[in-house]
Structure formats: structure tokens, C-alpha cells
Amino acid sequence: MHPAADPSTATRATRDIRVVYIVDDEELVRGALGSLLRSIGLEVRAFATTEEFLAASRAGGPSCLVLDVRLRGQSGLALQQSLLQLDLPSIPIIFMTGHGDIAMTVKAMKAGAVDFLSKPFRDQDMIDAVTAALDNDARRLEVRRSLHESRVRWESLTPREHEVVLHVATGLMNKQIAANMGIAEITVKIHRGQAMRKMNSRSVAELVRKMDALGLLQDGI
Template sequence: MPDLMTLLTAPSITDEEDGTVYIVDGEELIRQALVSLLRSVNLKVHAFASIEAFIAAPRSAGPSCLVLDVQLPEQSGLAFQTSLAKTGKPHMPIIFMTGHGDIAMTVKAMKAGALDFLSKPFRDQDMIDAVIAALNWDRARLARNRALDELRARWATLTPREQEVMQHVVAGMMNKQIAASMGIAEITAKIHRGQAMRKMACRSVADLVRMMDALGACGDAQ
């Protein structure tokens, strides 16, 4: 597995972990055609006739994406996308497809976070390419999340004093300055710094800065 900093700065999108594709379309023939197409490239596929059926189904914990028709009888695909965004929680990437799309609809979907918008009829290769890109995007997102979880776990092993020292280090302070600021001996500051760097598995101050930036962005090191 790549080290933590690799995942945080440039997450891999070539992981061979299986991806799952979910399809929601009210037309059975289209669902069958998409299932056949995507399974032909060795992807796991689950198809649903409605958003309600999709919501009720179990989800894969691995990388996934949703191929969603815009026009659905009970709720439009765009309305469902909006409802997902309002939860404030990350969700699988969405690829929209429609037989009656226009530029305004496409712009709205993309601004709301859709990864692609395909007009029916679309080329098989266009759908395959869009799905592969979406799965790679989600794979990278999950890798970043795992890396951040590991980073939070490392940060939690530091004592409050060690955490304070680390914050001073990323502010550019030397051991002597840290000691003066905290009211401790310089050798004590040096010891805390060394222990914290080992616990965080930092190879350099630059590594520490990137880690602290990631934690700060999540509110863990503020």
C-alpha cells in the first residue's frame, strides 16, 4: 500500500479494487442493455427501475458510481442529485443520461457535481469511458479518506504537549523558541518534538506541514 503522504498528495487511480456500477432508468430495455455492456468489461452492475429501489438496496463499500436517467416518473434525476447534495455527505459520483437534454440541464448537473452527462443515444465506448473515469475518481476519494483516517489515528496518539509542539514546528519555530513559548526546557521541547515526529511517521518537516494542513482542513489539528 502506498505511504500516507503519497495517498494524501497524489492518490492512485490504478488500484485493482473492484468497482460497482448502479444504474437507475425507468426503461427495462435500456437497463438490460447497460447491464450487458458494463458486464462485458468485467464490472459489477446493479440496475433499478426507480430511485426508491436504488435507495433501498445495499451498497458496496468499495468504489462505485451511479448511472442515472434524468427523466424518471417519481422524481427527476436532477432532483435526486440536489437532495444528495443537501445532506452534506460525500456520495458516489453520478453520470447522467437523458434523451431530452439541453445545455442548461447539463450545466446545472455538472455544477452540482455530476462527473458526466451523456445524451441518448450514446456510443457504448462513451459510456464505458465515463464509468471507468467515475470509478477511478471514487477510488481516489476513498483512498484519501482512508489516508486521513490513518492520519487522525496517528494524531490521536500524541499527548497534548506533543500536539502543541507540532503546531509550533509547522509555524516555523526552532526548539529554543518552542521552549520559550511553552515555558519548558529546550531539551524537553526537543524530546517532545522527536517523539511526536516518530508517532506521526514524519520523514521531514515538509511531511509534517502537509499532514498538519490535511488535519487542519478537517478541523482535527485546530
């Protein structure tokens, strides 16, 4: 019998796959771009319309969208605005056009586009733009995963552990915390140690950074 696959390994593998979405109504362009990006080991999903792209499922790993400005039906700029209005998870957008102008470029970049390439562009320019966009998205996802993990860990603390580490974050010593909370100093040490372990923090500075990232120090929760 083959050993059962580790679900966490499968999740990591899916999470690490880099996907490039292409939206262009010219089949030749979709094919050429797809071949170029697959040649450097990327997964490519191409669509002829913005509607097809919006209806498709999204991968969980780093991704970016290579989007033509001028499309039959909804334009690329209109899709960019739709994504913002729908408050969908952020995806880096690289615009391309054969009819670009300064106004279009400014509008796209102000709305968050990461690059704007005029056709015809060099293969290397597209590769560089896509690589940079995927690297940025990978960093964004890592920050989001780290925050989620910290939030889950924070929620695993008991109310008393919450209270202790909030005092710790203000710089109070164990003796001062004990006096404020009306408990023994040894009890503070136990709660503090358990909280540090649950938060996977090896120092007070690391613990405070995680709490600050979660907004706990401002909220005082």
C-alpha cells in the first residue's frame, strides 16, 4: 500500500504554484503569451473576455493578471474598476495595449496597475513584469498568512493570558503585573510563559510585533 499523502504538503504545493491569468480577445496573442510564460515554468490560464475571467475560480497561490486595455465588450480598464468595486482579493495587473496613451496609463497606474506595456513589447519585458508582479503577490500572501496564523494563536489564549501579555506589551515587569492584577508573581510567570509558547514568540519584542500587526495594542483588546 502507498502511504497516505500529507494534506499539509498538498496544500503547500498548491499554495506555491504561480499562476498568470491572461485576458485578451486575440487568440494569437493569448497563445503566444501562454507559450512564453509556460516556458519559464508558470501556469497560465487564458480568457477571451473579462466575463470569462470573472466566472473562473482563482488559485490560492501567487498570481497576476496580464490584461489588454481594449477588448470587445468590457474593457480592461473597466475590469480593473470592477475588481476594485467588488472588493475582490488584490491581484497585480499588467496592462498591455497597441493603442496606449498617457491618459490611459495614468488612469491604470493610479488604480493600482503594476505595469503598462505597449505592443509590440519584448518577451523579456513581459517576463520581467510578470516575475516582479508574482514576487510582490507572494509577499502579500505571506503577510496575510502570517497575520491569520497570529490571529488564530491569539484566539487560543485564555482571558487571563490575554491580560498578562497586554501588560507585558506595555513594558511592565512581572512583579508590577502581579500587583496590577492582584495575583502572585509566579502565576504571572506561568501565564506569560504559556502565552509566549502559544504565540510562538521567542522574545517579548517578537510578541509585541505580532500583537501590533494584529492591531491589538491600539485596540487594547
